[in-house]
Amino acid sequence: MIIIMKPGASAQAIEQVANIVRSKGLQVHLSKGDEVTIVGVVGDKTKLRGANLELSEGVDKIVQVTESYKLVNKKFHPEDSVIPVKNTTIGPGTFTVMAGPCAIESHDQLLQCAEAVKKAGASILRGGAFKPRTSPYSFQGLEEEGLRYMKEAGEATGLATICEVTSLRALSMAAKYVDMLQIGARNMQNFELLKEVGRSGLPVMLKRGLAATIDEWLNAAEYIISEGNPNIVLCERGIRTYETATRNTLDLSAVPVIRSKSHLPIIVDPSHATGVRAYVEPLSKAAAAVGADGLMIEVHPCPSCALSDGPQSLTFEQFQQMMEHLKPYSDLAGRKLG
Numbered sequence: 001m002i003i004i005m006k007p008g009a010s011a012q013a014i015e016q017v018a019n020i021v022r023s024k025g026l027q028v029h030l031s032k033g034d035e036v037t038i039v040g041v042v043g044d045k046t047k048l049r050g051a052n053l054e055l056s057e058g059v060d061k062i063v064q065v066t067e068s069y070k071l072v073n074k075k076f077h078p079e080d081s082v083i084p085v086k087n088t089t090i091g092p093g094t095f096t097v098m099a100g101p102c103a104i105e106s107h108d109q110l111l112q113c114a115e116a117v118k119k120a121g122a123s124i125l126r127g128g129a130f131k132p133r134t135s136p137y138s139f140q141g142l143e144e145e146g147l148r149y150m151k152e153a154g155e156a157t158g159l160a161t162i163c164e165v166t167s168l169r170a171l172s173m174a175a176k177y178v179d180m181l182q183i184g185a186r187n188m189q190n191f192e193l194l195k196e197v198g199r200s201g202l203p204v205m206l207k208r209g210l211a212a213t214i215d216e217w218l219n220a221a222e223y224i225i226s227e228g229n230p231n232i233v234l235c236e237r238g239i240r241t242y243e244t245a246t247r248n249t250l251d252l253s254a255v256p257v258i259r260s261k262s263h264l265p266i267i268v269d270p271s272h273a274t275g276v277r278a279y280v281e282p283l284s285k286a287a288a289a290v291g292a293d294g295l296m297i298e299v300h301p302c303p304s305c306a307l308s309d310g311p312q313s314l315t316f317e318q319f320q321q322m323m324e325h326l327k328p329y330s331d332l333a334g335r336k337l338g
């Protein structure tokens, strides 16, 4: 449940309400807006029976939160969150572009990608060092060697870096080298991994599971935030449907749905959603138009030589052009492209 304080309620009144809640063994999460403060309550609310909180000084009303996710719920935190990542932020006002290769394949491949995506205006470099491949015989990633290249590329260009972690071992390694962690679609409900990234303190991008409902996705985010890490960005990357013309079906309606249910930013990954290079630009424009906070795009110096996801990867030139074509859309959405 949430306790909505009256506009301008005194700090003393807020503290008194919070203390009553804590004294019953429940957790308090304060959300201070410009005018109204919301006291979020997590735990067994039956313990508050008889506390008559609605009669406490400064309380406006009490609203029950029926959803199982609480801290990521917009009712707990009505203002949209802004997530800091290195020298940039993800959230209102910006249309963040993360770009780079599917997999880090070599020092030169990654450094070239970093230079190219930076020049085209991206602010975050992506690249997989641990690849969750469908076949165990496909390229599995350079692991720590790749992470070292990532750190070097981030330092050389000033770009923030993001890398997927697929296990607790990958997480403890990646945390030393990158600015942001990625939980991939296949691990969206790997709850032990979610709890651990929640404890890592690093910003996290949580991709939607291949067949996950929006409710399941938000509950997965709740696992991370409930461990004390509020720096979460959601990523819609397409879901499994009966359609075979694209690799997955991009659920663009997830963007306004998430916007109405959560304060977390949401970005769109048209590369994995479609698996087809030609569809990346039109869906990137659509993502800007529908109110997304940014994009994740796969880029490769030679897509036909790529060790993974070549057919959906853009060349440097295609990426540069896409960024130019995207600008009017991000302008119209009132966001700074980058």
Ligand code: PEP
Binding pocket: 102, 128, 132, 164, 183, 184, 185, 186, 207, 237, 272
């Ligand atoms: C990726 O971004 O490299 C990736 C594997 O994507 P997804 O988890 O969405 O399949």
Ligand code: MN
Binding pocket: 102, 103, 272, 298, 308, 309
């Ligand atoms: Mn990929």
